[in-house]
Amino acid sequence: MNSTWPVLTSLIAFPLVGVLILVFVQKEKWVRILTLIFGIIEIILALPLLKFKLGSSAFQFQEFHPWITQWHINYSLGIDGISYLMVLLTIILLPLCVLCSWTYIGQRIKEFHICLLLMTSACIGVFVALDFVLFYIFWEAMLVPMFLLIAIWGGPERKYASIKFFIYTLAGSTLLLVAMIAFYKQAGTFSIPDLIAADFSFRFQFWAFLAMAIAFAIKVPMFPFHTWLPAAHVQAPTAGSVLLASVLLKMGTYGFLRFCLSLTPAASVYFAPMMIAISIASIIYGGLVALGQKDMKKLIAYSSVAHMGFVTLGIFIFNLRGAEGALMQMLNHGITTGGLFMLVGAIYERSHSRDISANQGLSKFLPAYLFFFGLFSLSSLAFPGTNSFVGEALVLIGTFNKNMVMGLLAIPGALLAAAYMLRLLQKLAWGEPSAAGAQEWKDLNLREWIYLLPLAILVIYLGLAPGLALKTMDASLIQILNYVTK
Amino acid sequence: MTKFITSGIILLPLAITLVAPFFIWLFRKNINLRETVSFVAATSTFVSVLSLVPKVLSGHIYLYHLFTLLPGITVKFCVDGLSLIFAVVASFLWIFATSYNIGYMRSLKEHAQTRYYFCFAVAIFGAIGVAFSANIFTLYLFYEIITIFTYPLVAHHQDEDAYTGARKYIVYLMGTSKLFLLPAMIMTYVLAGTLDFHLGDMVHGIFPATADPMWVTVTYILFIAGLAKAAIMPLHNWLPSAMVAPTPVSALLHAVAVVKAGVFSISRVILSGFGIQTMNALNLGIPTAYVAAFTIVAASLIALTKDDLKARLAYSTVSQLSYIIIGVTMLTPMAVTGGLAHIAHHAFSKITLFFAAGAIYVATHLKKISLMSGLGKKMPWTFGAFAIASLSMIGVPPVCGFVSKWYLVNGAVDINRVILLTALLLSTALNAGYFGPIVYKAFFEQPRPEVNITEFKEAPLTMVVPLTITAMISVLLGLYPEPFLQFIRIMMK
Numbered sequence: 001m002n003s004t005w006p007v008l009t010s011l012i013a014f015p016l017v018g019v020l021i022l023v024f025v026q027k028e029k030w031v032r033i034l035t036l037i038f039g040i041i042e043i044i045l046a047l048p049l050l051k052f053k054l055g056s057s058a059f060q061f062q063e064f065h066p067w068i069t070q071w072h073i074n075y076s077l078g079i080d081g082i083s084y085l086m087v088l089l090t091i092i093l094l095p096l097c098v099l100c101s102w103t104y105i106g107q108r109i110k111e112f113h114i115c116l117l118l119m120t121s122a123c124i125g126v127f128v129a130l131d132f133v134l135f136y137i138f139w140e141a142m143l144v145p146m147f148l149l150i151a152i153w154g155g156p157e158r159k160y161a162s163i164k165f166f167i168y169t170l171a172g173s174t175l176l177l178v179a180m181i182a183f184y185k186q187a188g189t190f191s192i193p194d195l196i197a198a199d200f201s202f203r204f205q206f207w208a209f210l211a212m213a214i215a216f217a218i219k220v221p222m223f224p225f226h227t228w229l230p231a232a233h234v235q236a237p238t239a240g241s242v243l244l245a246s247v248l249l250k251m252g253t254y255g256f257l258r259f260c261l262s263l264t265p266a267a268s269v270y271f272a273p274m275m276i277a278i279s280i281a282s283i284i285y286g287g288l289v290a291l292g293q294k295d296m297k298k299l300i301a302y303s304s305v306a307h308m309g310f311v312t313l314g315i316f317i318f319n320l321r322g323a324e325g326a327l328m329q330m331l332n333h334g335i336t337t338g339g340l341f342m343l344v345g346a347i348y349e350r351s352h353s354r355d356i357s358a359n360q361g362l363s364k365f366l367p368a369y370l371f372f373f374g375l376f377s378l379s380s381l382a383f384p385g386t387n388s389f390v391g392e393a394l395v396l397i398g399t400f401n402k403n404m405v406m407g408l409l410a411i412p413g414a415l416l417a418a419a420y421m422l423r424l425l426q427k428l429a430w431g432e433p434s435a436a437g438a439q440e441w442k443d444l445n446l447r448e449w450i451y452l453l454p455l456a457i458l459v460i461y462l463g464l465a466p467g468l469a470l471k472t473m474d475a476s477l478i479q480i481l482n483y484v485t486k
Numbered sequence: 487m488t489k490f491i492t493s494g495i496i497l498l499p500l501a502i503t504l505v506a507p508f509f510i511w512l513f514r515k516n517i518n519l520r521e522t523v524s525f526v527a528a529t530s531t532f533v534s535v536l537s538l539v540p541k542v543l544s545g546h547i548y549l550y551h552l553f554t555l556l557p558g559i560t561v562k563f564c565v566d567g568l569s570l571i572f573a574v575v576a577s578f579l580w581i582f583a584t585s586y587n588i589g590y591m592r593s594l595k596e597h598a599q600t601r602y603y604f605c606f607a608v609a610i611f612g613a614i615g616v617a618f619s620a621n622i623f624t625l626y627l628f629y630e631i632i633t634i635f636t637y638p639l640v641a642h643h644q645d646e647d648a649y650t651g652a653r654k655y656i657v658y659l660m661g662t663s664k665l666f667l668l669p670a671m672i673m674t675y676v677l678a679g680t681l682d683f684h685l686g687d688m689v690h691g692i693f694p695a696t697a698d699p700m701w702v703t704v705t706y707i708l709f710i711a712g713l714a715k716a717a718i719m720p721l722h723n724w725l726p727s728a729m730v731a732p733t734p735v736s737a738l739l740h741a742v743a744v745v746k747a748g749v750f751s752i753s754r755v756i757l758s759g760f761g762i763q764t765m766n767a768l769n770l771g772i773p774t775a776y777v778a779a780f781t782i783v784a785a786s787l788i789a790l791t792k793d794d795l796k797a798r799l800a801y802s803t804v805s806q807l808s809y810i811i812i813g814v815t816m817l818t819p820m821a822v823t824g825g826l827a828h829i830a831h832h833a834f835s836k837i838t839l840f841f842a843a844g845a846i847y848v849a850t851h852l853k854k855i856s857l858m859s860g861l862g863k864k865m866p867w868t869f870g871a872f873a874i875a876s877l878s879m880i881g882v883p884p885v886c887g888f889v890s891k892w893y894l895v896n897g898a899v900d901i902n903r904v905i906l907l908t909a910l911l912l913s914t915a916l917n918a919g920y921f922g923p924i925v926y927k928a929f930f931e932q933p934r935p936e937v938n939i940t941e942f943k944e945a946p947l948t949m950v951v952p953l954t955i956t957a958m959i960s961v962l963l964g965l966y967p968e969p970f971l972q973f974i975r976i977m978m979k
Binding site for chain 2: 363378383384385390393394396397400401404407408411412414415417418419422426430463464465466467470
């Protein structure tokens, strides 16, 4: 491929091509196989991204085409250290999602896979868009397939959950729309690099920050805007939960970094103490509520609130360690929580229940399953040597560096993570087998091994050798921190 | 001047203990082969640890850097005198524990033996890792591995009692490490910019003189509270609860590997992390010694009240562990020598006591001391070993406990701390108070009417031989304590 090959466009467009092809495929089996192949091709298409230049804070793989000239809206794409790893994660997840839905999804199979492809396309778009309007389009575009994933293939209360998800997120996007237009009125451009370069009055920044921060806080979600998340997670099918946890939530924290800190640095500094307080509240609150859950998915959903609290904490303490930790934690949470949701899906296919009490005492029948569950649980509680430890330690180092007392306040969150994950793991592995047919359940099959193994390898790899990942992000983070600390 | 050698050879004991569990699992169908793996692993671990001794004794320190996670946070190993004390003891006693395990587990027809041996081996891997840690992160990593993999051993019986005990175990150990040790580690990183221990001398630590004394003190307190495996009061309660585990676990893990990982870590953090200079400058040592002194006396008093043999031994362990802490925190050469020597000396004697308790249980199914009258005649080897080990606990020459006590008392006199001295002497009397009656009952009292002892005989040889040997080693170490004292001298240089 030559150097002018539009890598990013190909990544966004290819899933859409896949959708077009799927429309004409009738056989269900072929729908699955083709989507899997699309996923693998998408990974191949992403290979040029490996040429990503380390140590540069500039946007790379840039593409620029004028689009609606009278409004100064352009088709402008590019990635930097903040979006790079998230794009890779999104791409890796697509084939894994297809595999984990292979038998889980039994109806409207074609539509389901179309939704998956649309989601992938929109998610990549969100991370690579360098034009505010384009970003907004992708941001809204991913709402619909996610809504459908929950509403059609979800659990018994899917209607409530999907509508709640839609309304919450849409309410946030509306504020984002207002902020976007306000920026245009002030600066006369939608280009994100141009907006970053522009200077805005504090008064303007104050309101713009608020509008954007609420939108992103809903997406993250930060306490007290989190109530849509457990409902959505519990009802969503496995692949929906995985995408929701691994990619969608990250858009909120990505938004904080890309928009709040970069565009409204003065207001970010002004609001930082409040954001830190809310983050710590999220960490503790999420952990406490997770501790009391009977439903596995709900437990993991609330743990997400806590984990994402660490991310926002890392972002708003404004030092490099914290910011690195935040980005690492975004990636880690995607890997670990994605893995945990896949495992919950796998056991649901056997027991037809997500209650902890219905899935106890598996250690004797499902050792391989418990091996993975143990690994992802340890990662989730930030066991040293796993990926989450690196993220959490970096955030904590940053926090302690800024203020010892603040750091000590966040520590109970780490304790709670150990408490709820070990409790879950203990019951699953050791409890009295509650389901009558539990002895008959088969251990992981080859397909399940295939979709769990890549994530497990990432857990260990990033846990022991996070250096390369950190190198991809450092330059961009230093750049962003310059805005808020100057 | 200490010379550092960078050599991957120190990974060998770690590699063996890492690989052994998988072979144990692989041979789960053939139990004789499975136990052979444990034996071979234990012996080769011990030999590979021993092979490191000559260089260390000639004043070298092994170092090996495995991974870099973040600048200043690495997985890095070192072997110096202190490492060897713990590693030699843990790997050597693992050999005996394996023999004992076979007798115990097969006699009682315990379930899930493969899981048991698997976790047992991983726990030793953790212990060796802790012993070889060259920085706080590596220490933390292996410390946590021990916690996670000993949980299944404590909960082994999988009944109500086991779950309750195991829950307490994990809540105390994981809770303190998350709540205290994790922030302590991060605060060290923030204050010192590194987590690497200062090896080679015990005077200097890693905290710069400019570090805020208040936060250094807070970090110190968090370390002491976070390393709850040392069972310093009030964070000792998990240890008696852990006694629901099968007795070999109590013997090797809760008298040697796990608890010694706790006291070893505290010693390492104090001697190589803070350094005597910082400890003295901030006056951190003596207050800790007072807490340890309190633990010594209070735990002994509680031990007096226990009729369950393992519970009494557990409180005795709580008390004896604080001997090590009190020695290290008195910070004089004599006291530190006594404390560190006790890591080894206590191990040999206490494992004998637990081995004996398990042998009694296998042979008679008795747990209560009050029912053990007259058993000595039926089980002379077991109770003979028990008596010798008791003398060590009390600190009677020529058994090895006396050597530690000698140095500790000398240390307390050196710094004129009457209260610490009193605690040590009082403890001697209390130890005699709770071990004496057991031995007396066994040998000199008539059997209780409700217990029919005519059928009783010694436990299987795989159990009696190890406990006899460990008792003999306790005596040998009392007569010739050099093996472990030389490691400490090399540290002191």
